[in-house]
Amino acid sequence: MRELKRILHVEDVPSIQVITRIALEKLGGFEVLSCPSGQAALEQVEAFAPQLILLDVMLPQMDGVELLRQLAERIDLSDVPVVFLTGNLQFEEHDELSRLGMHAVLHKPFDPLQLAARLRTIWEERHHAV
Template sequence: MTRELNRILYVEDDPDIQAIALMVLETINGFTVEPCSGGNEALQKAVPFKPDLILLDVMMPGMDGPETLKGLRNFSELEQTPVVFMTAKVQPQEVQGYLNLGAAGVIAKPFDPMTLAQELRDIWDRH
């Protein structure tokens, strides 16, 4: 039996983008979302939050998405948690690079608020 996607740790440094995604994921689709505005915050909140999935911005000041992913993978509780990168850099070789880092999927920015939840569910189902 596969678990349903419910809890999403969402790491995004842009407050406007974060607000749109939160509205779509929480208010419209009923997910439980823990927003973080950077990698360090994600490393502090991730384990206690117990996310089903981690939605991670690639380009962030300080600790970027790939570095944050590496940090999150150091927690045994998060080794198997699927991670989805969100980025404007979606050339095929860039996407392949993120998948090689262990991402379950990549969502292009700017994302479509109407399809974001379904894209996450599709990646979750494939994972």
């Protein structure tokens, strides 16, 4: 099984973006590309080639649901777990998001000290199931 190294993080709130980046880079040892919008993520996703995508639902101009739809058109999400980190996910969206490639939902507020370990667990579960 490959080791998880590259995470694309999409979050528009600067303070959450900084906390998440520190948690993943400094504590987790990951390479993180932080994008403040869905459009920025779409522009950079192919060049960055993330192994896991961590994204918020509430984003400016394009919400996380639409971003997931558009990401699925650009890259193969069958091998890239998508994890929503959000305080707002409607249950009726869950089935559609799972079909599009969502693997898990982590809720805000989250424990920055546990975030890297949680994502590693999701990665390992995803790759042992394949």
